[in-house]
Amino acid sequence: MEINEIRELAQGEIQKAEEASKGIQDAVALNLFKSSYLGKKSVLSSLYPKLKEIPSEQKKEFGRVLSQMREELEKILKSAQDRIEEEQLRLKMEKKKVDITLPGYFENVGSLHPYQAVVRDITDFFLGLGFTIADGPEVETDENNFERMNIPKDHPARDMQDSFSIGEGIVLRSHTSSVQARVMEESKGEMVKVICPGKVYRRDNDATHSHQFGQVEGLVISPNATFANLLEILTLLLRHLFGEKREVRFRPSYFPFTEPSIEADISCFECGGKGCSFCKNSGWIEILGAGMVHPNVLRLNGYDDKKMQGFAFGLGIDRVAMLKYGIDDIKKLYEDDVDFLSQFRKE
Numbered sequence: 446m447e448i449n450e451i452r453e454l455a456q457g458e459i460q461k462a463e464e465a466s467k468g469i470q471d472a473v474a475l476n477l478f479k480s481s482y483l484g485k486k487s488v489l490s491s492l493y494p495k496l497k498e499i500p501s502e503q504k505k506e507f508g509r510v511l512s513q514m515r516e517e518l519e520k521i522l523k524s525a526q527d528r529i530e531e532e533q534l535r536l537k538m539e540k541k542k543v544d545i546t547l548p549g550y551f552e553n554v555g556s557l558h559p560y561q562a563v564v565r566d567i568t569d570f571f572l573g574l575g576f577t578i579a580d581g582p583e584v585e586t587d588e589n590n591f592e593r594m595n596i597p598k599d600h601p602a603r604d605m606q607d608s609f610s611i612g613e614g615i616v617l618r619s620h621t622s623s624v625q626a627r628v629m630e631e632s633k634g635e636m637v638k639v640i641c642p643g644k645v646y647r648r649d650n651d652a653t654h655s656h657q658f659g660q661v662e663g664l665v666i667s668p669n670a671t672f673a674n675l676l677e678i679l680t681l682l683l684r685h686l687f688g689e690k691r692e693v694r695f696r697p698s699y700f701p702f703t704e705p706s707i708e709a710d711i712s713c714f715e716c717g718g719k720g721c722s723f724c725k726n727s728g729w730i731e732i733l734g735a736g737m738v739h740p741n742v743l744r745l746n747g748y749d750d751k752k753m754q755g756f757a758f759g760l761g762i763d764r765v766a767m768l769k770y771g772i773d774d775i776k777k778l779y780e781d782d783v784d785f786l787s788q789f790r791k792e
């Protein structure tokens with residue numbers, strides 16, 4: 446066979462391949478193309494044995510022509526392959542087309558419940574002053590809820606807190622003051638500086654009272670805890686909760702577990718103290734009870750009232766939340782109404 450003949454053959458084969466490659470649309474056709482132009486039964490493969498028939502001075506050129514032919518055919522194969530891949534990618538992208546001008550999805554983000562927001566606010570305030578957090582059960586002994594808080598059986602002060610009895614000597618705690626008894630028992634006559642947030646229960650039911658509500662109790666016992674310390678802490682707390690501009694006033698009051706006992710009021714934030722329906726024309730809003738721990742309470746809980754003294758306070762979480770956020774019905778705090786709660790979402 447003449448080298449020129451081979452050249453022509455190669456050229457023709459390349460042209461044929463080029464033409465054929467245009468029709469390739471998928472991987473199957475591509476494979477078929479590959480085996481017919483580069484496979485064992487291809488023209489290319491059939492040319493190699495012809496080397497024997499070629500005069501020796503032309504063998505080199507023959508080799509060159511064949512390797513060129515292989516190179517060309519491979520190039521054609523590669524470009525068909527690239528074209529198919531590109532086309533497949535384009536189709537895929539078309540299917541997954543994203544319209545970047547569409548508005549995004551709105552994610553409904555949760556938020557702190559106003560009740561919980563107040564608990565955290567109060568807790569943070571006291572942790573900053575070096576208090577620790579104490580806890581106690583909601584199902585409590587009559588002894589811890591009343592007797593060790595200086596409210597003996599048949600004491601008229603029991604009427605102040607219409608408690609739920611759930612068996613002989615067991616009640617749903619009517620105030621977090623019951624945790625005072627537990628903390629003092631554990632502290633065995635030593636110093637105490639705790640707050641106790643938690644749920645309490647009373648037979649109450651109207652717009653501002655629920656059978657279940659939250660309180661934060663505070664108790665400090667040390668050889669030199671003073672009434673002045675109490676007033677200072679409460680003033681700081683109330684300004685922290687209701688704003689630095691709030692006036693705070695203390696009135697004498699009565700609680701069986703403190704002596705002297707006080708109640709704290711803040712100047713009305715609706716009218717600024719002038720008097721309005723919100724503050725019942727008094728200019729003041731009652732906010733918490735407090736006092737110096739009654740010596741009986743110290744003694745009843747294993748403390749030496751000659752060496753130690755203390756102060757205590759209790760405030761209603763729901764009441765603070767209602768005042769702070771202008772909520773007029775306590776039930777709203779317990780209804781899990783998403784529309785109502787979404788008002789408190791911080792953007």
Ligand code: DAH
Nearest residue numbers: 620703734735736757758759
């Ligand atoms: N336990 C009282 C109540 O539920 C609140 C209270 C008043 C707690 C005075 C105290 C206190 O610790 O000193 O109404």
